Amino acid sequence: MIEMKLISKRFGKINPLSIEEYIKFDGYKNLKKAFSMERTAIIEEVQKAYLRGRGGAGFPTAIKMMALAKETNKEKYILCNADEGEPGNFKDRYLMENDPHQVLEGMIIVAYATGGTKGIIYVRGEYQKSISLLKWSIDEAKKKGYLGNKILGSKFNFDIEVRSGAGSYVCGEEFSLIESIEGNPGRTRVKPPFPTQIGVFGKPTLINNVETFSTIPTILEISGAEFAKIGTPTSTGTKLISLSGNVKNKGVFEIPFGVPIRDVIYKLGKGIEKDRKLKMVQLGGACGPIIPEYMLDMIIDFERFEEFESKTGAGAIIVIDERFDLFDILLKIVQFFQHESCGKCTPCREGHIQLANLIKKFVERKATMEDIVSLESLARVIHQTSLCGLGQTSPTAIISSLRYFRDDYIDCVEHSYKG
Amino acid sequence: MKMVNLIINNVKVTVEENTSILKAAKKFNMNIPTLCYYEDLGIKSDCRVCVVQVEGKKGLVSSCSTPVSEGMVVYTNSARVLNARKTIVELILSNHDVKCTTCIKNMRCELQNLAKNLGIDENRFPSVFERQPIDDNNPSIVRDPNLCIKCGRCVDVCNNVQGTSVLAFYGRGHETRVSAVFDEHLSDAFCTLCGQCASVCPVGAITEKDDTDLVWKALADPNKHVIVQVAPAVRVSLGEEVGQKIGTIVTGKMVSAMKILGFDQVFDTDFTADLTILEEGNELIHRITNGGVLPMMTSCCPGWINFAETRYPDILDHISSCKSPQQMFGSLAKSFYPQKIGLDPKDIFVVSVMPCTAKKYEAKRTEMSVDGENPDIDVVLTTRELGKMIKQMGIDFENLDEKPFDSPFGITTGAGAIFGATGGVMEAAIRTVYEVVNKKPLESLDFKELRGLEGIKEAEINLNGTMVKVAVAHTLSMAKVLSEQVRNGTSPYTFIEIMTCPGGCIGGGGQPYGTTNKTRLDRISAIYEVDAGMPLRKSHENPEVLALYKDFLKEPLGKLSHHLLHTYYHNRNNKSQTR
Amino acid sequence: MLLKEVLKKYQRKEDNLIEILLDYQAIKSNHYISKEEIIEIAEYLSLPESKVCSVLTFYTFFSDKPRGKHIIQVCKDVPCYISSQVNVLKTIEKELGIRVNETTQNQQFTLEFTSCIGCCEAGPAMRINDKIYTNLTADKIKAILSEYRVYMQ
């Protein structure tokens, strides 16, 4: 069994519009359980589960929860990051479209445990269906007393609001997200202070990914200790994988951490379309590494991803077959970042256009050995010096391709010489 | 205060917690280059030039924004850091209209300096620069977007210090640009022309309009009698332009230098500052005793007038009708002065040296003309432009003799001098108004509560038994606070002084580059030192001013005064909204 | 609908800016925010116009220039690119006789690129106004476009 359906267990089994069906299928059960627990005990469960953020960085969720819980401000925000803008990622959309109440339940539990007073779900503007489903579900939950004042007859008040993005990938970055919610352009802020100290509207704020919140009810259900047994010791539980590209069976799959990439592609994805040869795989999304066939036995967990100097654990796998040229792909990736850069810091604002110009030379087979050196050096500087995660991770594809597809570069230069 | 130990470039240092790496290194004599960082402004951390290597961290961190921590090991100049820094500067230059030798910022440009220090003699990146139109259709400020490096200093100043919100970032990614709203000219975008943006811009993207050529031409014209007036704030800042310590008082040498430059007469704006006090003080007394519009607000700062005319047109009748000292000088220079020396006013060329860019605009207002045709002031130079002329002329400033100002606008008082600092006009006015109303001398001339860099300062004075509240504001954000009260009718004050620039004119938009709060304080102390050292410290005791009234103007607020020394304001809010 | 009526729905809070722009632009047939409207929105929220403008020019959903009644946005990122059997952009360009970033003469269609719209498992994908279309083929594109053409009569 490669798949393991914990948080996707209701996908296709319930009508997402129906709160009754959600409740019947164990829904809001764990919220009630949470209300019977000490607040600190809830955070302890999350800590025991060793839940790490599913939005990409893999930061331990319990640490953030503790940080928020200890803030004494009267108002605290719980922010759900549903901006999912990275090419190749769509699993948050599946969660919102197939099981919206699970997201809400997770948020309410976290709010209860940390003293959160107000929730906001920031959904990318392209996800109109998710937005209307979430709004509908929030209303339903309010009617049933899971949201609003005196939730389930307790003294706990909590409300959730849905905000729409307006076409900007960088708004998924924590402070850009906060800026955007406040009605500003999504340009990041300087850290510290961190969002848990001064976040949205100047209030302490906890930001987590849709999947992270969706996992919370399951942790309470099976207990943190049981959850931690799933996956690998440092990457616990399950992960939703967005599988796209040239595979026969694309879609979202839930797997325990530790499954080899090859199994996802060949077992869940049923292999390459038209049984072509696989050329490369991009992991995590546009900001993730590009790896060759011989690395497919690598297992999926946070540690392996970190080795690529990028924290790209959002769980996308983009499979690219032999028909495609590495440099065409790289150019598209760089242009994506050039377009989505917020423009605040120099390396990212000015660097991507130069990276694109360099890559174009390879696309057009006009490259020289020096261009390889320049490309590598510039990519590293952007990676090392950019202000936010966008610029820090955008060169990963180039840097990894220089490592694993060096022959393509050399070939290209040699072809360029022949002219 | 908790102390933190760390190692910077193998040097063990101890600094207070929350200090940035940048400041910690500087404290121990290791300067890390910066571009977007500017003391007293917000940390933007966007240029990334100040990156350093911290042991245990994968990437490089910006030293301006990263606080020190216990046991941190920092390298500010490792090979990796140097390479990154160089690459960043090359990237900036790849989208920049590089033209240093003909650039107004040549030799005083932070980017150029940085490129030189990093040894960038070739740019590995091809230029992707695309030319955009230059905005130079106002008399004060030139904005050349082709030189902008998007550091955000101007946007910060314009929005957060001045609250004027003229400049902002538009677009994103590589298309990011700094501009006025709808890409309008500054003149249409309600810009106050305060020049604070120009004073912080690290490159030549926002500068004062350079008028030195016009002055050279006039000086070379044998048919022109060229006279110059120098504002109070210039004598305590010009020294910085010619290599002297911040806060040095260079009055006498400055006069000598201007004589060498060829000015026929060198006069002191402090004189018309004294005159302003007599007119404005009497206007205040008149308003108080005749039930006039109160609070009265000062009018000597042209940036404030621009601000009020565009944002607060409904409170213009609160503003004193007195012209600014610069323009009072201008009217006299084209009326009283030519009469006195027997010249045709048309042959007199009047130059002002001001710490201010908005003064260039003020001089061009149609109201500021005695004959209704020609401007009273022909050219306004900023302190920086005067410094430039002194350097062009090759004057050895340091070794100059000290010379006095010329008569009849040469004798001045301490009251006129302190016009240059925030609170100074108020203090000068009180010195006169108190004595005129109460008909007895003040016990102490120093109003300490009105001095210093606090945003809004207050004082109470006893006028014939009534306690009268006064307030002083500097920066337009603070002016906004007091103006809102006036607009709502909740202002508790009788008299309000407003200066646009932080610290008052000593912090003006035309002052030497690199002005920080520390610089401002040094210049302010120098100004009060000038005041304290003057034999006369009250405007109404200035014998030349008294003589001017006796021989020419007759009395404050009289007919001639009204004609020459007073003005009126326009509602310039043609867009019917608040900005 | 008048801008005033849209504004009425929202409290005068700065953070409503993006929602207001989205809401109003969607109901405008030419899908853009004019200078006058920027001024009106700024006034309503007591914001400097420069702020409204900088938000407007930052987010790709917004436009400060008039566009067609239907905004077609074609995804240009890798998952869609590698899944495409056809060149979606070229097909639409040919069908409508316009290039990317242009509007048809009858003001019905504007063609744009978009970054990934999160439908990578069903690429190639595009968005027309708020609606997403996936698994595009040449025939499907033609059918979709003719549907919109029928609508407009």
Ligand SMILES: Cc1cc2nc3c(=O)[nH]c(=O)nc-3n(C[C@H](O)[C@H](O)[C@H](O)COP(=O)(O)O)c2cc1C
């Ligand atoms: C450019 C950029 C885009 C991001 N986009 C998203 C996103 O769409 N969704 C998300 O959950 N996290 C995104 N992140 C990561 C968030 O910054 C943040 O780490 C995450 O929301 C934290 O939640 P988690 O701990 O549950 O993963 C992005 C980060 C960067 C730098």
Ligand code: SF4
């Ligand atoms: S790396 Fe810099 S320019 Fe790029 S998105 Fe982040 S802050 Fe903006």
Ligand code: SF4
């Ligand atoms: S702004 Fe500086 S670097 Fe640019 S051209 Fe002028 S002097 Fe040279």
Ligand code: SF4
């Ligand atoms: S001159 Fe003053 S008001 Fe005008 S743009 Fe510069 S800082 Fe803003």
Ligand code: SF4
């Ligand atoms: S105009 Fe000058 S201060 Fe403003 S962003 Fe550009 S370089 Fe910086």
Ligand code: FES
């Ligand atoms: S000075 Fe630190 S990033 Fe610009």
